[in-house]
Amino acid sequence: MRMFLKLNSLRKPSVHVKAPGVLALRWRLQRCCFCSSPQNESSNISVLRHLTSKIKATGPISVAEYMKEVLANPVSGYYVRNDMLGADGDFITSPEISQIFGELLGIWCVSEWMAAGKPKHFQLVEFGPGRGSLVTDILRVFSQLGALLQSTNLSVHLVEVSPRLSQVQAQNLTGEDSQSARDENEPAYRRGTTATGLPVSWYRRIEDVPVGFSLYLAHEFFDALPIHKFQRTERGWREVMVDIDPDMADRLRFVLIPAPTLASSTLIQADEQRTHVEVCPEGGVIIQKLTNRIAEYGGAALIADYGHDGTKTDTFRGFRGHKLHDPLEAPGTADLTADVDFSYLRRMAGTGVACLGPITQRHFLHNMGISIRLQDSPLCISPGSAAELPQRLYSAAPAPGLRYAHQPEEDGRALQIPRPAEPPAPLLSSGRHKVGEEAPSTTSGGWIQRTGTLAGEELRSTLREGVIGQA
Template identity: 70%
Template sequence: MLRHLTSKIKATGPITVAEYMREVLTNPVTGYYVRNNMLGPDGDFITSPEISQIFGELIGVWILSEWMGAGQPKQLQLVELGPGKGSLASDVLRVFSQLRSVLGEASVSLHLVEVSPALSRIQAQTLTGNQSQEADTEDELVYRRGETAAGLPVNWYRRLDDVPAGFSIVLAHEFFDALPVHKFQRTPKGWREVLVDIDPEKPEQLRFVAAPAPTLASSTLVQAGERRSHVEVCAEGGVIIQQLARRITEDGGAALIADYGHNGTKTDTFRGFKGHQLHDVLSSPGSADLTADVDFSYLRRMRTFLRNMGIDSRMQVLLRNCSDASTRKQLISSYDVLTNPAKMGERFHFFSLLHPSRLEIPKRPEGLKLEKNPTPAPLPVAGFTELKFS
């Protein structure tokens, strides 16, 4: 990967951070996500579904709630973007199985958007056992098909656009933080985009530099009135939000985004993880995960969301039914990780997209006084200088 990147930079000049992330993570030959199984205790990081089954169970309850609120359509497509090991989808489907009487005759199917062949095989094993097979040719939209033990169809796609139209609940758990970001630095001459270049004194190393003049990205992506001195913008994430909004408006459904993020307050969050430890983002590209906190505006804190969905009650049920001391200790530990403000409780956020019909204020029952919620504000949608970030 380093040879590939240095050859690219020598040929065309410094590249954007977004292009660097895209190459390092999803290059079809040497990309980190394409060729690695990076999840779990033996990988580079661990996600919420691997911490506790409660996480996925409560997401399943939320999905059923939204499906019922939409009038219980006869078709329910569960779509997950970047499904990891398939743990979240597995926990959600377990809830569906336990509440099958609620779903009635509804037709349920699972659609996974995954760019990594290595991860798709792990997901298939988790969700279908040996009941999946790859497509005969690479140009097929569905590159893998399978079936769960309960008979639910599972399809794999490379892009969200390839998922068929229809009422869908879309999950994006720790997906947006891996999308490429553009980085911008305020300078005395105005906003300049941060680029990745070869260090002239150490040709085998990369460094950050500031573009000598405005770029198209720095001229269009930085919001007017921005007060921070350093900004990260995920243009690709904005495109996906527009895609989701269009699908929900046209076909019904909802989307739930769960990720590490902030409300437009942080500056430099671009970082790498290797072996569950922070790793220099420019060192040994392709050997570590790269991530940047998602810049949300209106979101709900994880602790509030999970407690509203009943995490405390579910935790008590699991503890009552568990007699093994070590398992009880693990349950309590995982609960603490998910809800403790010093851990994920205040750093992990939920952001939902709903159909306009779900946002209408219900009619006031006779004799009951309701206060109308305020309308939310719209969502914010050759002389290089070396840059160093703490």
């Protein structure tokens, strides 16, 4: 399911200071899929050859290392080489179902900015912005609320590792008005300007984004970060790793390492009750960095992903052509993903901010006024009618996950994974969702109350008048 958590600063807000006192770090869970682009067979062979060479030299590799090589290798990585979004890709997401999704997040951003005391400097930061659809819809809201934001120094900052997608984003956001940095050591590797004059910058890491009051958005970003997998055994926790199948040299398999690893000794909580656990240390590091920035400079973070609150076990899987795909088959030709453990992210956030939520995307959209928005501007909805759109935004049909065929034993043998079953037909006809899964969650009761009181009638009247999001 999709969930949303909110982090607030422990300081009280003040509308008289530049650095706001109300700090929020929010996150949602979501996951859905639907598309697949034609795959390059030679690229697949190259990735597999690289992985098998690495394993032969060093032994089995962790699932985290496998994901890094397959998804983010600078030469052959899936996210580096492929256009994975859209009808010809491997998945699509909520902003492409309708522009209304992004417009409502735009209202959320303005509400947070107002609740923080309307600081003069306002950075909108998105992680993994896809084709730029979400930020485009948000900026449309900002443009139509120009009277509120006219005295604000607003800028857009995109964290994107894919050169190919950054070019698509630049074209959609800035047209021809962008250029790559001349010096590869510059923090921003691309800069441009929107048609309304807003500066847009691209970065590879959060560390390169300038500090200051910021609203951070991560929509279906954390689910693709590398995870470690662990299995409880009679002799304690052992790590699941990736090895070469001894019977088929061109295939990979999961194995259970008989001895403890550094990861299995340090990443599992002492009170863990599950028998199988997935941990994403990189996600925890990013959360800590966001928390530190928000605590010091002000802002909020909304993190949307499919996930759970520390209850699920084996969720690692692949998606190719909008269908479930064995994550070890044809590496480099499919998206790899695992449900986000929000209980882990909350622990990583620490006590410097307050975590609220999670709640479902359905509740978030409802409380953000999607019904009012549909009544005011039904003509912008495509495909389908206004009556059908909420359900397409709320959820998609659940898909079966990959599961181990048997309980692994501590003998180093392969963990057998069955061929994935065909997922049910998705309810979503478009949008950045991976096919066959429920739509994201996105808000907390605490934030909804602040929206009603602090954002005030300025935003509510704008929605009633139908100003937002005219196509």
